[in-house]
Amino acid sequence: MIGILIPAHNEEERLDDCLRAALRAATHAMLAGEQVEILIVLDSCTDRSAEIVSRYPVLALSINARNVGLARAIGAQRLLERGARWISCSDADSRVADDWLVAQLGLGVDAVCGTLTVEHWHDSIDEAAQIRYHHHYQACDGHRHIHGANLGISAQAYKRAGGFQALACDEDVHLVRQLERSGASIAWSHRPQVVTSARLDSRARGGFGDYLRQLAQSE
Template sequence: MIGILIPAHNEEERLDDCLRAALRAAAHAMLAGEPVEVLVVLDSCTDRSAQIVSQYPVLALTIDARNVGQARAAGAQQLLERGARWISCSDADSRVADDWLVAQLGLGVDAVCGTVTVEHWQDSLDEAAQIRYHRHYQARDGHRHIHGANLGVSAQAYRRAGGFEPLACDEDVQLVRQLERCGASIAWSHRPQVVTSARLDSRARGGFGDYLRQLAQTE
């Protein structure tokens, strides 16, 4: 089966949209009926996240680590134990495209690093900061971005690379670097699409939200 791994820390505002999108991707006709299990790792949640997750046909794992690397590692381990041949990672503040899984698997590689699209900038960044973002972001095949919100890896390659480390941030970067060292085939692709939040109050220090905050502070 295919596993979708979503870590969450106090994401009650965005979880509904995230899970609806994941379940649509899991039901795509081109998966030919292969089972897909969605697992939300509820890490130190004190809001309604657990209640929201319980309303959907998904799995939930509760931990108290306040550490996204530990959350992803724990979730990946559970999915592997349940028989996942492929693990697709996203984030609770993101929405995957309907053909997200199909696009990842269709690339025929050990791992896929996808891009993200910011849907609503709202008041997160002024126009100058948005221009700086788009100037540096490579929304194309052959990019070199690594996002936990759009990352896929085969079970075999994940095990060979040693899995996610318990890092407070950049656990996704660490895994990809290990995959490279192990000789895994990696697609840096724009085909798997994910829409993500432009919020600056990021849940993980050093993550995408902090990167946007740095852009906002750059003159």
């Protein structure tokens, strides 16, 4: 079984699009009918996120941690217990491509670090900041970006690396560094595509939204 893991904290505005995209990826013909389970970890949600998730054929788990690392760790453990051989991670404000799972699995490695495409730049991120972003961001194979919104790991490699840690941010970076230390084969690929929001009200301090905010504030 393939598991899709998506943590969510008050994401009612973006969850529908996120879940529809994940379900399309889960039924791609090139998966040859392999079972895919989508797990949404609802962390300290006070909005309509749980209600929205209940409308879809996905699994849901509610916690009260306000910690994305712990949310991912708990979710990954649940998927492993259910028999996942591969865990694909994304975020609730992002949309995975229809062939996202196929692209990750087709690389034949222990872990895949994919790229992000920003959609609908926020009004407060001016053209100069967008230029700075594109100048520094490597949207190509061989990049060295690490995003929890586009990360795939085999179950065996995940266990060897010790799994996600209960970090408030950079839990994805920590896991990839542990994967490197454990000798896992890692593809830094542009093939698995994920579109994400350019919002500045980031849910995790130090995450992608904070990075965009820093760009917008730079001279």
